[in-house]
Amino acid sequence: MAYERPIRRLRRGYAGLLRLYPKRYRERFGEPMEQTFNDLLRERVEKGTGIFGFALWMFVETFTGAMRENVRIIVQNKTLVRIALATAFILFLPLVAMQFTDEVAWDPADFVAAGILLFGAGLTYEFIAKKAGSFAYRAAVGVAVAAALLLVWMNLAVGIIGNAGNPANLMYVGVLTVGSIGAVVARFKPRGMARALVATALAQALVAVIATVNGSGSTIVVTGFFVALWLVSAWLFQKSAAETPRRV
């Protein structure tokens, strides 16, 4: 049958997509959802109508559903409130400092940007760290998210290469993209995450090499610091992978 192989792939892809759902939800509805997806695909094949556009819609629809369930769990667990409170507390520090010194001069846009960054980092940590019970995995996520937050923050505040306005700093977007794509490809599994973090460290080092060769400025110390953070995170993911038995 001409559709057999692509259907197998779609089914595997859909089963993988269901991993984005919270664990408890997946245990309740993962199997029926997979069955329903398979039934719908079978119906399309029997009717002789196209399956790829349809499958794409189902993937998008299910992805949206998974995000909705994750947000619901976060809100229900009061985690959102905790992250918001922590964000407010951190933002409160520069606000207080501004009353006593001119060294700290944040405008409203700075507070908004910092708020979005901190809140986003907290949410990202919760979303990914929730996937595993091991301390090593959660620590690895924590280090990676903190490194990403610092990288963005430093770039927005002063710029790592030259000053904040130096376009060479845009290369760091590539560093974060490598990490993000790697995490998605690895489906947040520890072994794959370790590789993604090593790739991120290499990308970070590559930016420093390019900046030095171009004469944009030397960033050895800062780069060394970030490479170390990415590698520590990779090591923790590897440690978590060693604790998790491989699936046969």
Next chain:
Amino acid sequence: MVKRKTVAPLTPAVLHILLALSIKERHGYGIMKQVGSDSQGKVKMGPGTLYGSIRRMIDTGLIRQSDKSIDPEMDDERRVYYRITGLGQKALAAELQRYREVVAVARQKQISPGTFAYGL
């Protein structure tokens, strides 16, 4: 925790799922087929929306999960079936009553589906 919120209007997805389950218990794919048929293809929901709604409806006590069994009209795979509860029947009846009242008001005002066909 089961919350009792039967008075609140139902979302279109929940209304259609309750309608689909009002006659007999069905599995997920069966619900989708019935909703498609009841709405003449106007209501389309994927597994994400369907099972998100099913989760909420189980949590609020509108439907419940039955044991797994084989659908004789399909393959020999065992499927989870869902059935409407007494609370679900009451919520469906209340929602349909709301619709009847809205239609009655529209009739009173002599508003028909073609009234605004040419715009204002």
